[in-house]
Amino acid sequence: MRMMLGVAAVAAAGAFFVACADDKPAATVAVKLDSFTVSSDKAEVMAGNVTFKATNAHASEVHELAVLRVRPDGSFENLGEVEDLGPGKGGEVTIALTPGDYLLACLIAEGEAGSKVDHFAYGMRRAFTVK
Numbered sequence: 001m002r003m004m005l006g007v008a009a010v011a012a013a014g015a016f017f018v019a020c021a022d023d024k025p026a027a028t029v030a031v032k033l034d035s036f037t038v039s040s041d042k043a044e045v046m047a048g049n050v051t052f053k054a055t056n057a058h059a060s061e062v063h064e065l066a067v068l069r070v071r072p073d074g075s076f077e078n079l080g081e082v083e084d085l086g087p088g089k090g091g092e093v094t095i096a097l098t099p100g101d102y103l104l105a106c107l108i109a110e111g112e113a114g115s116k117v118d119h120f121a122y123g124m125r126r127a128f129t130v131k
């Protein structure tokens with residue numbers, strides 16, 4: 001019985017990988033980083049390759065976008081980032097996402113890039129759902 005379960009799990013994983021590898025970007029999400037806020041034009045997308053286009057709208061602070069998957073125990077897994085965007089700058093990252101709960105967050109820490117505060121702690125995060 002245990003062996004049969006193992007084979008089923010491998011087959012399911014293989015099918016998932018093939019489906020993802022052939023997919024074009026399923027969605028594009030525009031993300032705006034500002035004075036300790038993260039906003040986006042979508043709150044949820046379908047699973048698949050998702051392109052995040054991040055823009056730092058702040059006049060003076062460096063921000064970044066990290067796509068964090070929320071694990072069942074509440075901890076986070078960082079799946080990809082657009083790092084260290086200066087004021088007015090933008091960038092993008094494409095990540096294959098599976099269904100679940102995510103956070104779009106800025107992980108600039110106190111002391112990083114001249115920042116006096118930890119951006120995540122100051123509210124730079126937004127809940128995001130993959131269906």
Ligand SMILES: [Cu+2]
Pocket residue numbers: 033036062063064106107108119124
């Ligand atoms: Cu920030």
